[in-house]
Amino acid sequence: MNLTDDMSLFTLLSGASVPVQLVMAILLLTSLASWWYIFIKVFSLKAAEREIVDFEQDFWRGGDLNKLYESVNAGRKRPQGMSSIFEAGFKEFTRLKRQGGLEMSDITESARRAMRAAYNREMDDLDAHLPFLASVGSVSPYIGLFGTVWGIMNAFRGLANMAQATLAHVAPGIAEALIATAIGLFAAIPAVIAYNRFASSVDRLAVRYESFMEEFTNILQRNKG
Amino acid sequence: MIRAHENPLALRAGILAILVHVVLLALMFLSFNWHTVQATSVAQVELWNEIPMPQKVAKPLPEPVPEEPKPEPPKPVIEPPKPVEQVPEPKAEIQIKKESVKEVKPKKVEEKPKEPPKPDPVKLKEAEKKRQDDIRKLQQMFADEDQKAQAPTKVVTAPVNDTPSVSAATQSQYAGLVDQKIRPFVNKQLCGTGKPVVTFEITLMPTGEILGSPRLIKGSGMSACDDSIDRAIRQANPLPKPPAEILAVSRTLTLNFRPND
Numbered sequence: 001m002n003l004t005d006d007m008s009l010f011t012l013l014s015g016a017s018v019p020v021q022l023v024m025a026i027l028l029l030t031s032l033a034s035w036w037y038i039f040i041k042v043f044s045l046k047a048a049e050r051e052i053v054d055f056e057q058d059f060w061r062g063g064d065l066n067k068l069y070e071s072v073n074a075g076r077k078r079p080q081g082m083s084s085i086f087e088a089g090f091k092e093f094t095r096l097k098r099q100g101g102l103e104m105s106d107i108t109e110s111a112r113r114a115m116r117a118a119y120n121r122e123m124d125d126l127d128a129h130l131p132f133l134a135s136v137g138s139v140s141p142y143i144g145l146f147g148t149v150w151g152i153m154n155a156f157r158g159l160a161n162m163a164q165a166t167l168a169h170v171a172p173g174i175a176e177a178l179i180a181t182a183i184g185l186f187a188a189i190p191a192v193i194a195y196n197r198f199a200s201s202v203d204r205l206a207v208r209y210e211s212f213m214e215e216f217t218n219i220l221q222r223n224k225g
Numbered sequence: 226m227i228r229a230h231e232n233p234l235a236l237r238a239g240i241l242a243i244l245v246h247v248v249l250l251a252l253m254f255l256s257f258n259w260h261t262v263q264a265t266s267v268a269q270v271e272l273w274n275e276i277p278m279p280q281k282v283a284k285p286l287p288e289p290v291p292e293e294p295k296p297e298p299p300k301p302v303i304e305p306p307k308p309v310e311q312v313p314e315p316k317a318e319i320q321i322k323k324e325s326v327k328e329v330k331p332k333k334v335e336e337k338p339k340e341p342p343k344p345d346p347v348k349l350k351e352a353e354k355k356r357q358d359d360i361r362k363l364q365q366m367f368a369d370e371d372q373k374a375q376a377p378t379k380v381v382t383a384p385v386n387d388t389p390s391v392s393a394a395t396q397s398q399y400a401g402l403v404d405q406k407i408r409p410f411v412n413k414q415l416c417g418t419g420k421p422v423v424t425f426e427i428t429l430m431p432t433g434e435i436l437g438s439p440r441l442i443k444g445s446g447m448s449a450c451d452d453s454i455d456r457a458i459r460q461a462n463p464l465p466k467p468p469a470e471i472l473a474v475s476r477t478l479t480l481n482f483r484p485n486d
Binding site for chain 2: 010028031032035036037038039040042043044062080104128129161162164165186214
């Protein structure tokens with residue numbers, strides 16, 4: 001790089017060596033992907049929370065469970081979140097009850113199992129992409145560091161050919177190299193923050209699902225008629 | 226990639242993600258656009274390129290001037306009656322004196338023959354009249370030689386009648402110039418702390434450019450050191466223009482480097 005050049009961000013990027021540029025491209029892509037997932041996750045978790053609030057409001061209003069089941073199944077879409085757990089449990093309960101000839105405890109137990117399966121499906125959806133964010137958060141600083149080390153190695157190798165080694169000869173190379181670390185951190189920090197936040201809100205949702213399952217099992221058991 | 230139930234969110238999230246990056250990049254561009262105003266060290270290079278030959282000549286000469294002219298004049302004076310061109314060695318000595326006298330105080334020398342009563346200011350005051358006579362004789366001798374000797378620096382005639390030997394002064398002068406030109410490019414750290422001597426042979430064009438690549442004659446034993454000097458020679462490529470005197474003899478130069486001196 002020419003010393004008289006201004007060290008704008010663009011010259012820093014274009015002046016870097018090919019491996020460093022490759023590293024930066026990878027990091028930029030991971031950063032884009034992780035932000036995409038972050039936004040998807042923000043929206044879907046918010047939607048799940050809203051769904052829980054709405055459904056609990058409907059459920060505890062004390063209306064007829066059959067009617068509630070109808071309204072849950074009314075939409076074209078498959079029910080999601082807490083309503084899908086309710087739907088799975090109530091479907092199993094009514095079917096076994098209609099079949100007859102079974103102990104009440106067996107019926108509630110199998111309804112509970114159906115709800116447990118639906119709950120696992122829901123948790124799987126909620127947990128989606130979190131591993132990706134976790135690995136971006138932990139790995140991308142290392143990728144950036146690799147680019148930096150490579151760039152600094154090149155800078156120093158160039159310095160060996162220089163008769164009068166001044167800081168001005170190494171500085172641009174090191175600045176170029178450090179950009180890689182900067183991009184790595186830029187990708188990693190939001191990913192780590194988002195991962196922690198999403199993990200805790202997924203836990204909170206899971207607790208709410210589980211407590212709903214317990215309460216609903218109790219209601220089914222009480223509702224022998 | 227994404228779950229089925231996330232499809233409706235994907236587009237919105239993607240747009241937002243790109244937006245975040247664009248905003249951050251824009252911020253970085255605005256804040257990162259620092260300008261480097263550096264005191265560049267280019268000045269050195271220009272110095273070497275622009276200084277014309279005669280000025281450089283002045284540097285190596287001052288050393289011989291104060292010492293050699295005074296003690297030696299008598300000796301050559303005794304011998305001059307015999308042929309001026311004897312063995313190459315004594316001739317070389319004469320040439321040193323001649324050049325030093327001629328180039329360092331050219332005006333004074335020329336004034337002397339015209340105004341004998343008024344001797345030269347500082348140095349020649351001490352000398353007796355005999356000496357002045359001797360000097361005058363010498364100068365006359367030089368005047369004769371001047372035509373021969375001045376020619377070699379500009380025209381290539383003189384060396385023809387002489388032997389291929391180049392005067393030691395011009396040779397050392399030129400060696401000094403070449404050394405000064407190359408030295409800044411040498412990375413001394415590669416040559417350790419000892420006193421390595423590296424010998425290179427280069428072929429010069431009359432313009433001072435190096436023909437082909439420098440050839441290592443005798444290495445220092447450290448290949449890194451040899452390489453660094455090789456690189457330095459290449460980087461110094463347009464070397465100072467060699468005097469015609471040297472060119473007339475040979476275009477190959479043998480350079481001895483002592484990087485740690």
